Amino acid sequence: MNALKPVSPFRLCSLLRLQKDPNLALSLFQNPNPDACSKKPFRYTLLSYDLIISKLGRAKMFNEMEQILLQLKNDTRLVPNEIIFCNVIKFYGRARLPDHALKVFDEMPSYRCQRTVKSVNSLLDALLNCRRFDKMREVFVGMEKYAFPDTCTYNVLIHACCLNGCMDDAWVVFEEMRRKGLEPNGVTFATLIKRFCVDLKMKEAFKLKEDMVRFFGLSPNAYAYSSLIKGLCGVGEVNLAFELKEEMVKNNIKVDSAIYSTLISGLFKVGRKDEVSGVLEEIRINCCKLDTITYNVMINGFCKLKDFEAAYRILEEMADTGCKPDIISYNSIIGGLCKDGKWSDANDLFQDMPRRGCIPDVVSYRMLFDGICSGLEFKEAALILDEMIFKGYVPHSASINRFVDGLCQEGNINLLSRVLKSLGKGNVIDREIWMMVISKICKEEKLSIVPDLVDTLVGPN
Structure with a gap:
């Protein structure tokens, strides 16, 4: 019987790409040739390190990922690419582990990898996810040792200012960006526009939209349009929101289900529920599939109007179209019924949830408990x-x-x-x-x- 052909470094990369289970991928990486008699160490490639680190990072298997990083550090044949560390920093940022992200950034030189603006931006973004604004300032001030800021750097800083509600600081960063010869892009303006819309300062938001077109030659992106439409619906200017949606279509920007959900919510808010059906028809014509969020917006709108029969019809329509109702779908109806004193109906739906494939959560129980007590x-x-x-x-x-x-x-x-x-x-x-x-x-x-x-x-x- 012929012996199995040993796995080569190239073959290992192919197998790692195919393996969906991070634990099995790790076992494969650690022992690619379990039956091999040779004591010669396996020669890993940068690509194989990158693949396994990415799989472990996405799975939040950080202890295992750090072991692989240590192995990479000791593998002096290789000079790691900066993107590997950018990804690791990103994984820690998503997991709200800012100190781990900072540690990886600080240790990059010990891996024989030079830090540039790319890794700085990854770190700033990770710290932003963790709301560590103090550390962001510290990193930015000290970055001149190894890199010069670019437009992406300033965009992250402006985003931080906007999240803090510090628009004056955001404009200071914006002006500093211009003084250094860096031009703002669509992301810059979309971030500033969103903050104005969150604060319902629609006049300022539309002035900024005009300025980006007139003075910078930039067109609003989908993110900016989404913020503007949401802001207009928030102040009850639904007609203007629909006009902006038409502007998106004219500019060949896709109107997705999130935009339609916002418009539907706006119609309910101003008491124009009869127009919702027209929006739904437009969604179907544009081949934009109705998703759970859109259905939930309608359920919530009907519940606020105490039209529970319509809310139940939406729930049934979801099941018929293959869009499974989620816990928010049921909780919206249960909460609405309880507020209206219909705790018995709420209890019936609550008891029926497991049969419908959705298990009540703590919010379901609390709303029902409060409704029954009120009765x-x-x-x-x-x-x-x-x-x-x-x-x-x-x-x-x-x-x-x-x-x-x-x-x-x-x-x-x-x-x-x-x-x-x-x-x-x-x-x-x-x-x-x-x-x-x-x-x-x-x-x-x-x-x-x-x-x-x-x-x-x-x-x-």
């Missing part, structure tokens, strides 16, 4: 509470206090005792509940049950 159906509320505690969920503290107060007012000491035992299991009995219960017991002269209640409130030793 003064304390026995039903106690059952929901038991189920919540069993699943590791607890109502909001204010909801618990209102529930216990309602039980005290009703005078059902047996149910009160049962509820307190459930709350004790969840370790959510506070001083306010204690004082409320003791006061009630003293008024009712039910002192004989005090020892049992004390045991419940104090809990096991």
Whole structure:
């Protein structure tokens, strides 16, 4: 029988690309030729390192990724590309691990890799994801040791200022960028426009849109249009929002489902729900598939209008079109029904969720619990509470206090005792509940049950 042909460095890269499971990819990388008799070390390539590091980083297997990085550091045959470290920094930024990102950046020279503006920008972006604005300033000030800032650098800094709501600082950065001979691009203006739209300063946002076209020769991108349309809908200027959508079409910028969802939400907000069907028809004509977000916007809009029959129809339409309703779909209806005092209908939908392929979450339970308590159906509320505690969920503290107060007012000491035992299991009995219960017991002269209640409130030793 012929022996298996050893895996070559080139073949290893091909196998790593094909392997979807990061654990199996790691095993393959660490031992590409398990049956080989030769003691000669395997000669890894930069590409194989890049592939396995990327797979581990995406899977957030950071301990394993760091082991591979250490191996790369010790493999002195190779001089790693900067992109490898840019990716690692990005992975740490997405995982909200800013100190790890900083450490990798600082250690790049020990890997024989020179830092340039690309790795600086990756670090700034990672720190931005982690909201470490103090460190961003520190990195920017010290970057002249190894790189000069480019437009991307300033875009990240402007984004940080906008996230902080510091528009004056954003303009200072913008002017510094211009003084250094760097031209703003579409991303620069889209970031500034979004901040104005978030603050509902639509006059300033449209002035900036005009300036970018007139003075810089730049056309707004989809991101800028999305912000403007959302801002217009936020201030009730739905007609202008639709005009802007038409401008997008004229400029050959794709109108996606997120834009249509914003427009639909805007129509509901100004009481023009009858026009929603026209938007849906346009979506279908433009071959833009309705997604869960768009359906959820409609469900939420109908629930706010207390048109629950329409909301249920949307839920059924989702299932019919193969777009599976998610937890937000159900919670929107449950929350709307509970606010309208229809807790029984809400409970029916809640109980039907598992059959529909969606498991209630803590928000589902809390909304239903509050709705049942508002309906003064304390026995039903106690059952929901038991189920919540069993699943590791607890109502909001204010909801618990209102529930216990309602039980005290009703005078059902047996149910009160049962509820307190459930709350004790969840370790959510506070001083306010204690004082409320003791006061009630003293008024009712039910002192004989005090020892049992004390045991419940104090809990096991």
